[in-house]
Amino acid sequence: MDRIKAIEVFVAVVDNGSLTRAAERLDVTPAMVGKVLAQLETHLGVQLIRRTTRQQSLTDAGRRFYEEGRRVLEQLSWAEASVTDLQAQGQATLRISCATTLGQCLIAPALAGFQQEHPNVRLVLELSNSHVNPVEEGFDLLLRVGALDPDLDLVAIRLGDYRMALCASPEYLAVHGTPEHVEHLVSHRCLGNLVWNRRSTWNLLIGEAPQPWPDAIFLSNDGPALRQVSLAGGGILLQPEMLVEEDIASGRLIPLLEDYLPASRPIHALYRRDRFPLAKVSSLVDYLRRTLRSTLQD
Structure with missing residues (x-):
């Protein structure tokens, strides 16, 4: 049994709420998901998920294994990124989620300037005012307006004020x-x-x-x-x-x-609290702080 793959399947089942939806996300059959989950429970010697025809729920062991399993997957992702980022700086892709008006007015033009300094970096900018989870949705950087969620486990760099x-x-x-x-x-x-x-x-x-x-x-x-x-x-x-x-x-x-007028609100650049922060993210945040300072000054 591939234990890393088994953890990935188990986490997907919990995150998506069912074997069927987890299978769709992983692009495998529900039968394969059920087989891997059964092998994992046999390997651990405990039941992780209570399943009925209508719903599923985590056992105490399942809840603990889910929390630790997610950490394992994140650590693996960070370890891979820390190596590949060093080797692929010239061909890196940077995915950015930004609040809509902020992105239209300031960030899109700023990214054009950043790309002039880093012509081989591929930029993907998505504009949305919705809540975004950078880990689950694969974003490297979030740019958001307003007070921060105190439970948000992200690095937050203040860029200026939104008036x-x-x-x-x-x-x-x-x-x-x-x-x-x-x-x-x-x-x-x-x-x-x-x-x-x-x-x-x-x-x-x-x-x-x-x-x-x-x-x-x-x-x-x-x-x-x-x-x-x-x-x-x-x-x-x-x-x-x-x-x-x-x-x-x-x-x-x-x-x-x-x-x-309403009080101004802070603008933050947010990224994952990785053990090995990606150089491309740090470079872009530094660039935005430098170039937007005069526009977004207090």
């Missing part, structure tokens, strides 16, 4: 007037992002704490689309400063109510 801007086009303000106080927004056409929360309201600083205000009249799940609506005179926009800073600088959008 918001509230603005509208001169054409809109000429027709509807310029709000001088946050309470004036109730009579304005406000643009909301569906990604933020269910009501798609803005969290403006009213008093000592952020409060949802007001309800949006136009909704979209895409920040650049909302920017276009605002540029066309469709309403007042609350979006990341990096998305609209050129519009504000050119006068296409006018900043509003700056005393009520």
